[in-house]
Amino acid sequence: MFSDITAIKRSEQELAQLVHYDGLTDLPNRLLLTDRISQALTSARFSKRGCGLLLVDLDHFKNINDSLGHNVGDDLLRAVAER
Incomplete structure (x- = not known):
């Protein structure tokens, strides 16, 4: 038996958008920004390079x-x- 999960996948994508991006500007929100900064700093330390x-x-x-x-x-x- 097969089910069309298109609507479910679309809802998941919309939820991920709402969780990580500002509804007004569509810019990354504090949660996503903090995560990305942490990733960039970890990568910079590992590669011994700077980041901005x-x-x-x-x-x-x-x-x-x-x-x-x-x-x-x-x-x-x-x-x-x-x-």
Whole structure:
């Protein structure tokens, strides 16, 4: 007997996406980022090479949310994430 598990597999993929990525920006969330940083550091130690991390900070982002509204703030976050 065979069963079509397409819907189950799709649900599993959607769940994995929700667990590891931010719903607004589709960027890796803290859980995935922490895991990837740990992997990179382990690899760097093993190979005796360095690794880098780039952080982006939006100065005064709270002011944008407070003065222009959360929808504008969300749009800004999405635009930054796309770049």
